[in-house]
Structures are given as C-alpha cells and as structure tokens.
Amino acid sequence: MTAPAHIAMFSVAAHGHVNPSLEVIRELVARGHRVTYAIPPVFAGKVAATGARPVPYTSTLPGPDADPEAWGTTLLDNVEPFLDNAVQALPQLVEAYADDVPDLVLYDITSYAARVLAHRWGVPAISLSPNLVAWEGYEEEVAEPMWAEPRKTERGRAYYARFTAWLAENGISQDPDSFAGHPARSLVLIPKALQPHADRVDERVYTFVGACQGDRADQGDWQRPAGAEKVVLVSLGSAFTKQPAFYRECARAFGDLPGWHVVLQVGRHVTRAELGDVPARVEVRDWVPQLAVLRQADLFVTHAGAGGSQEGLATGTPMVAVPQAVDQFGNADMLQKLGVARHLPAEEATADRLREAALALVDDPEVARRLKEVQAEMAQEGGTRRAADLIEAELPGRRRSRDLPFG
Numbered sequence: 001m002t003a004p005a006h007i008a009m010f011s012v013a014a015h016g017h018v019n020p021s022l023e024v025i026r027e028l029v030a031r032g033h034r035v036t037y038a039i040p041p042v043f044a045g046k047v048a049a050t051g052a053r054p055v056p057y058t059s060t061l062p063g064p065d066a067d068p069e070a071w072g073t074t075l076l077d078n079v080e081p082f083l084d085n086a087v088q089a090l091p092q093l094v095e096a097y098a099d100d101v102p103d104l105v106l107y108d109i110t111s112y113a114a115r116v117l118a119h120r121w122g123v124p125a126i127s128l129s130p131n132l133v134a135w136e137g138y139e140e141e142v143a144e145p146m147w148a149e150p151r152k153t154e155r156g157r158a159y160y161a162r163f164t165a166w167l168a169e170n171g172i173s174q175d176p177d178s179f180a181g182h183p184a185r186s187l188v189l190i191p192k193a194l195q196p197h198a199d200r201v202d203e204r205v206y207t208f209v210g211a212c213q214g215d216r217a218d219q220g221d222w223q224r225p226a227g228a229e230k231v232v233l234v235s236l237g238s239a240f241t242k243q244p245a246f247y248r249e250c251a252r253a254f255g256d257l258p259g260w261h262v263v264l265q266v267g268r269h270v271t272r273a274e275l276g277d278v279p280a281r282v283e284v285r286d287w288v289p290q291l292a293v294l295r296q297a298d299l300f301v302t303h304a305g306a307g308g309s310q311e312g313l314a315t316g317t318p319m320v321a322v323p324q325a326v327d328q329f330g331n332a333d334m335l336q337k338l339g340v341a342r343h344l345p346a347e348e349a350t351a352d353r354l355r356e357a358a359l360a361l362v363d364d365p366e367v368a369r370r371l372k373e374v375q376a377e378m379a380q381e382g383g384t385r386r387a388a389d390l391i392e393a394e395l396p397g398r399r400r401s402r403d404l405p406f407g
Contacts, residue, residue, distance in 0.1 A: 002392045004032045008102035009052065009128075010093070010114030012085065013040040013059050016237065016307055017108045018047075020130040020189040023212040024106075026050040027388040036102065038093055038114070057092040060085045065268055068240050075150050076159060078326075083163055086112035090170075093117060104395055112180065116170045124394050127183035131190060131306040131327045134181050135200040143177065185394060187387050190306050191313060191378045194334050207390055210381030211310045213291065222263075222292045229259030230362060232299040233317075235290060237308055240324035241267025244274040250301060252351035254358065255279030263293055291315070298362050301354065304331040304343075313340065314378060316371040318361035322349045339370040 007028055011018050018039065029035050029051035037052040042063060044054040061081050062070035071078060090113040097117070105125040107114030118125035134143075150156040163176035172179065185205060192198050192208040224231055234250045236243060247266055254262045255278065262282040266275070272284055290308070294300060294315040302308045304321040309331045312319045319341035321332035335341035342357040361367055382389075 002031070002395065004034060005103040005395050006034045006036070006100070007104050007106060007391070008055075008097065008114075009035065009037045009106040010111040010117075011037070011039055011043075011108040012061055012082075012110050013042050013064055014061075014110075014239070015064055016239070016305055017110060017130055018043050019307060020212065021106070021108065021128050022046065022050055023384045024128070024187075024189075024387045024391070025052050027384050028052075028391065031388060031392070036097075036100070038096065038111075055093075055096050057089050057096065060088055064239075067269060068242050071239075075146065076153075076155055080159055082110050082112065083159065083166070086116075087166055089113045090116060094120075104391070106391065109180075109183075115179065115183075116167070116172065119172055120170060124396065125184065126391060126394055127186040129186050129188045129190075129206075132195050132330060133186060133188055133201060133206050135195075135197040136202065137197070137200060138181075139177070143181070187390060189387070191310055191374070191381060193313065193338060193374050193377060194306065194309055194331060196330055196334060208381055209387040209390070210378050210383050211314050212384040212387055213311070213314060220289045220292070222289055222296070224296045225261050227259070228261035230257070230298045231261050231263065231293070231296055232301060232358065233263045233265070233288070233290070233293045233297045234301040235265040235288070235308065236267070236303040236322075236324060237305045240303055241265075242269040243324075244270045246322070246346070246349060247275055249349060249351045249354060251275060251278050251282045253354035255282045257355070263288055263297075265290075299358050301358075304328040304335060304341075306331060309335060310378075313371070313374050316368070316375055318364070318367050318371070320344055320354060320357045320361070322346055338374060340367055340374065 009021060009025055025035055025037060035052040036055050037047045038055040038057055039047050040059040041056045044056055047054045093113055101121050102123060104123055105114055105118040106128055107125060109127055109129050115125055160176055167174060167179060188206050188208045189212055191210045195201060232254050247264055250264060254260050260281060264282055264284050265288050266284060268286055278284060291311055294311055294317050297317050300312045300317045301320045302312060303324045305328055319335055321335050321341045321343045323329045323332045324346060332343040336343040342361060344353060344357055
C-alpha cells in the first residue's frame with residue numbers, strides 16, 4: 001500500500017486534453033492521495049467531480065467552445081498561444097502553490113508551466129499524453145520539415161527566442177523543441193495500436209496504458225430507436241465542428257438508407273437551419289453522450305481525434321475517418337492500416353463517397369475480426385489502474401519497477 005501523497009495535475013481548457021486524464025485522477029483520489037488540479041474555471045466542475053481539488057487560473061487560450069477560426073490557420077498560429085498562456089499562467093500557479101508544493105507533478109503536454117514548476121520545486125514530473133508521441137527519427141521525418149519554413153521567418157525566430165529566454169529565466173537549459181516534445185517520463189493515454197512507428201518509441205520514457213474511459217454514466221444515456229437496424233454516429237469532436245456543408249452531405253448519405261438511423265452531432269456553431277431539409281431518420285444534436293451512442297452504433301463517422309478514435313476501437317465500431325486538423329490525419333491513416341476504418345479526406349467526403357465507405361465497412365466479417373483483435377490488445381494495456389500504479393511508482397522515495405503487474 002502506497003502512503004498518501006500530494007499529486008498536482010496541470011492542464012488547459014480543452015476537452016481533448018482534460019477528458020483523457022479524468023479517470024486517472026479519480027483513481028488516484030480513490031487510493032487516498034490528495035490531488036489538486038490546476039485548470040481554468042470552465043472545467044472546475046468536471047475536475048471536482050473526480051474528487052480532486054480544482055486550482056483555478058486565468059487562461060488566455062481560446063475557450064473549449066470558441067469558434068475554430070480563433071486558432072488561426074498556420075503552425076505559428078497554433079503554437080504561439082500555448083507559450084503565451086504558459087508565460088502568463090506561471091506567476092499565478094507559483095502563487096497558488098506557494099504553501100502547498102506537491103510531491104509529484106502530472107501535466108498535459110500543452111501545460112508548459114507545469115514542467116517549469118516541477119523543475120523549480122525539484123519534484124518528479126510525468127507527462128500525460130492524450131495523443132501520439134515522438135519516436136526515434138521523429139525530428140528528421142516530421143518536425144524538421146514541418147518547421148523548416150516557419151523557422152526562417154522573423155516571427156518564427158522571435159517565437160523560439162522568446163521560448164528559449166523564458167526557459168533560461170527559470171533555470172532550464174533545454175531547447176524549446178526538446179522541452180516541449182521530450183518529457184523525462186510519460187504515460188501515453190492512447191492504445192499502442194494508434195501510435196505511428198510504435199516499435200521505435202523509447203519505452204524507457206513512454207508507457208502506453210491505453211484508454212482510461214470510465215463508465216461516463218454522469219453524461220447521460222442514449223437509447224437506440226425502435227426499428228433502427230443500423231445506427232451511425234457522425235461527430236467531429238468538440239473543436240472543429242463548424243462544418244455545415246459536411247453535415248448536409250452526411251444527412252444525404254445516410255438519411256434515406258432503409259433501416260438506418262443517423263445521430264448527427266453538430267456542435268454549437270451550426271444551426272439546424274443551415275442543414276436544410278433533414279430526413280426524419282436524422283437526429284440532430286448539439287452534443288451527445290458519445291460513448292453511450294457508440295456502444296450501440298454500427299458505424300462512426302469521425303474526425304479521428306485521439307479520443308474519438310480510441311472510443312471507436314474500444315466499442316468495436318467501424319469508422320469512416322474524415323480528419324480536420326493536427327494529429328487527426330495520422331490517426332486516420334493508422335485506423336485504415338488497422339483494417340477497421342476508411343480514411344476519407346474532407347474534400348472528398350461527398351454523400352456518395354461517405355455511403356460507399358460505410359457500406360463497405362458495416363457487416364464486413366474481416367473488419368469485425370480486426371476490431372475484436374484490437375479490443376483484446378487494448379485490454380492488455382491496463383488502462384486506469386496501471387496508469388495509477390505507474391504514477392505511484394514515481395513518487396519520491398517510493399520508486400519501484402515501471403513494469404508493474406496489473407489486473
């Protein structure tokens with residue numbers, strides 16, 4: 001039995017970065033640890049429901065329900081806000097924890113201030129990654145080509161100079177790329193099946209614990225309508241939902257298929273009027289309890305975010321992957337390589353192509369077989385309990401083998 005400790009988690013106000021950690025936090029609290037969770041107020045209630053104590057701080061990032069256009073369109077548009085947020089959050093967090101330094105820090109990969117704090121406090125830090133991680137050769141194959149042009153610009157040079165100076169002010173000599181992309185220790189909250197080049201990931205640093213989903217009963221339930229022979233869920237997650245034209249194509253693709261029922265989650269930036277005439281079998285919602293729907297669905301049309309992808313795998317649901325941004329393109333490719341999905345680029349996602357992909361997937365015994373295999377592999381990764389075991393193993397004075405059994 002591990003003695004209780006103070007464990008502090010740090011994250012940003014984004015569903016895809018908070019949700020993956022919640023069950024791990026709930027488990028740590030259940031084991032008797034005192035857990036604090038630094039988070040903007042919009043997520044305080046969700047954090048408090050785990051039993052952890054929210055430590056609110058002011059964020060400068062676009063909120064979880066912000067228009068996707070608030071993030072801009074370029075690489076620098078996407079990364080600068082996280083540095084800006086970390087720089088302004090750090091003094092707030094220093095003050096909040098002045099008299100309550102934790103024994104160990106957990107942090108989302110975008111919470112740069114947390115890693116700085118752990119360095120200043122001299123306590124262990126563990127990254128909780130909600131998506132893919134770097135593999136041996138990642139810099140040469142992905143990062144360097146991606147950054148080649150931005151680094152030549154005045155704006156790009158200014159970003160790196162500011163990041164480097166901020167780290168130096170806090171006694172950290174690492175370069176920004178290494179600091180942000182190479183944690184000392186990381187738990188990866190996705191199935192290994194979704195990780196590109198998994199055989200080249202340093203497992204001395206990264207441990208794949210897989211999905212940590214919980215029962216989600218607090219999100220409500222969903223009932224399959226009587227007479228629905230096939231159910232398809234269409235969801236682009238929480239961030240990239242302003243896609244009325246895509247939703248219209250989905251309604252056309254599936255709305256008139258005999259016996260099919262469509263659950264169309266459109267988010268908060270699309271109105272019913274923008275969808276035009278919607279067939280009676282199409283259920284339009286701003287939000288749905290996704291896991292509850294997927295447990296009864298026959299098909300999932302998804303943006304292939306890390307959370308949605310692993311939920312589709314965990315529930316054994318074939319997927320049509322229509323990626324919108326960032327890591328979703330790689331996830332879509334991985335799902336297709338696994339034999340459980342079709343990757344359909346957004347510009348090709350017409351009603352005809354969507355219907356064609358769907359009919360090729362549902363009721364295919366080979367797709368069903370591959371989904372069962374992946375589900376079995378995921379069950380072996382250990383999920384929430386193994387994540388908590390490994391976190392406890394890193395507590396000061398209590399380090400044990402990282403290859404702990406679980407069951």
